Amino acid sequence: MTSIAKPPVRHPGLEKNALGLTKRDYEGSMSTLCAGCGHDSVTAALIQAFFELSVPPHRAAKMSGIGCSSKTTAYFMKQSHGFNGVHGRMPSLATGANAANRGLVYVGISGDGDSLSIGLGQFCHAIRRNVDLLYVLENNGVYGLTKGQFSASSDVGSTSKRGEANVQPPIDPVLTALSLGATFVARSFSGDKAQLVPIIKAGLLHSGFALIDVISPCVSFNDHDGSTKSYRYTREHDHEVGSVDLVPMRREITAPPVNGDGAGDGKVMAIAMHDGTVMRFRSVGEEYDPSNRDAAYAHVRESQQRGEIATGLLYIDEHTKDMHALNGTVDEALIDVPFESLCPGSAALEELQAEFR
């Protein structure tokens, strides 16, 4: 089997973004995942988000590890460089790429096996370093490519296709990220594009590590009644904390930054992203404050205890410093710093060697 390119058909009436590009310009090769796979919906949401934000495709880099989720980087933005690395090690590749060139938009795609088992260490430390990276964890609670083993996010009691029940407690990437000091933590559902697209956009604009845990049902191995990552279970137990609207900075911001807009669905909170874009966070019903880490943690736990999955933008620290800010790196990408200003030269070497006598 080889890769399948999509036919380059252009419909003249396709909507164009600020760069004059259509959504087709953000697509990749044909997906080879199973029909109905939640990951394909995530791919579609990514295409929509990149299109709407008018990110020049060649200024983005797609990073992934190994697994069904990690294959998806081939299915969007074919005009971007992509790197399908080794299992569980995408965060380090992304760290290195970002260290070398901070000028690109980085999106990392991973799965629950890739992030929470083999790559748990890398996941945690990329969060600690606060690498400027949108990290999408396509979470289906199962190993799909190897045909149906439990993953580290399988719930206790969740059954495999063969009827075996998982006995080990799951690792919740959202709670893990919150406790590690992640500066942007969200959860969504692959089937809820209306929620997912604005969250992806917000994550792309966040200056630092932005985690989106996307519950993404596996139609082949984990979409049955015993699974907590099935379409049915997720639809029935999804509990949204609020909806997110993004107001790109090129538009005039007219909405009031705080308080409700009278629609009767809670309060609207305005959060400024690093490029000046304002993200409006609309809480549902109760007063949810996404800038309070402890409250976010409590909310996720309480939802779990009620048998609900808390979704939405759960936590954001808008004043965060990413890896380069923490390092104090120059503004320009390191790959653009001229060699002449990197090499100390012969005179400096001569002088230095006086210390070695």
Add this chain to the structure above:
Amino acid sequence: MSGINDFAFKIATVNGTGSASANGLLMQAIFRMGIPVTGKNIFPSNIQGLPTWYEIRVSKDGYTARPEQVDLVVAMNNATYAKDVATVRPGGYLLYDSSWPLDDALVREGITILGVPFGKMCVEAFERDRDRTLLRNIAYVGSLAALLDIDMDVIGEMLHEKFGKKRSLLEANFRAIRLGSEFAKKEFECPLPFRLERLNATGHSILMDGNTAAALGAVFAGATVGAWYPITPATSVMEAFKEYCQRFRVDAATGRKKFCIVQAEDELSAAGIVIGAGWAGARAFTSTAGPGISLMQEFIGLAYYGEIPAVLYDIQRTGPSTGMPTRTQQGDLLTIAYASHGDTKHIALFPANPEECFYMAVEAFDLAERFQTPVFLVSDLDIGMNDWMCRRLTWDDRYRPDRGKVLNAEELETIQRFSRYLDVDGDGITARTIPGAGAKGAYFTRGSGHDKHGLYTEESDDYQEVVDRLSRKIAGAAKAVPAPEVHVQEHATIGLVSIGGCHAAVLEAVDRLRAAGIIADYMRIRGFPFDTPVADFLTKHPSTFVVEQNRDAQLRSLLAIETGVARDRMIPVLDYGGLPLTAERVVSAVRASIAPASAPASPVSPDAPATTTRRKGVPV
């Protein structure tokens, strides 16, 4: 062997007591007197309380290998008295702390025992406990200065450089030096028969350790990303890189850094960061030791198949796990040559001393980008962590990095279609693009499953086409890596082969063998893959001795695999106890094999090393 400017001495102390700086002071003082000198630090994997030794060899002829025996031992650690006194050559000297009665373990026939009450003198002279401990070391420097004729002006100058601004420390150090020196002058016949005399043989040299030199190489080569995980003996590479980047790479106006060093969570991550950065267009490197290389294997294979430049320093040591991480070895040769799963082969450079660490580091970055593949700089603990006398480093300001075949945005516009792995030039090296360069240059990097266009494939022919080209590419690198250093002599009957840190000892052994009537040619391997001169040397001699520091004759295996020369033509001379190689070790192995007289060597079984005993001390 001992005489003026030609002797060796050893200081036995307890680690964590401040002896390191005293020993460094001694060695540096001798160097500044213009006399060739080497220092070997034999230290434990411990922070405080275990035995440590510092061996200093003075050699007017410039021999820098570790000596087999010493003329004088300074015994400051009662835990190792018996062992230390045994290493004094017959007729040699022992200097001990006579604050306590002479220990029975120190009594030995045929040597001269000198006692100086270092501890007592320091307790009387200094008030703080810390000073009393630390300055005991400086006091033995004072006694050695008197016994060996070390120039007091040089010592004074060095103390001023070190403590110039700290008046009280300066005075305390001077006082301790005088205490040791005056006692020795009063009580003993100074100087000893072996002693120092000013020379003018170090003017063009520096004293530097290999890790510092290798780090400087990375700075000068323009490396901007360093990723690592702390491990002895590689840690000081990245620490030095950081120090020199802080000095040379911080923007004066803004205080911002033109480098990014990441201390990763483990070596897997360090490798990933380096490969990610290399993929994105930076010169990036890591520094590790054997255990780290083990962890990086999967990533190394990915970089080989994905054709991503990466520089990996391997400062070899004894392994695995705990036990002897602070002892030297050349145990990673085979691992590095073929690191990772699947069909891989890697470019490796083997410096023999700090000078080469510097130049080969720069070369490693050029080769990594030219061949778009991982390149290893293979050093060891002895080279990396000991101060070596080597020639001053020079730099050609016309140097510019060899970025290899990289298509930029303008060049991409001129071509119809970019195919990442298409061999346009027929040299196995294909053009790459840097992310961000342009939509036309975008491609998808994967491991083994790609065709020449960079597209996903599971087709046998497409896959084989790619890996066959990779094989040609790496074979082509044989001509680009440093050529072996070959020394030939008229009427040579045998050949010697060695690598890396063995070089100093083998060079000395060649001279000593010649003096004993055995004339040897000598080849030092400097790069991998091997080019034809390597096989030529091996076939030229009916028997060669392959000198290396590991148990299983890894270099010999590599030579046999890669050149096709029969293993039994190569007699292994193996030293793997964890200490720097001595010339004596090589000489005795060769002589034991060539008996009687100068008859040609008969090959020995590959499973039976030519010598199995360590340091028996065959008299030369």
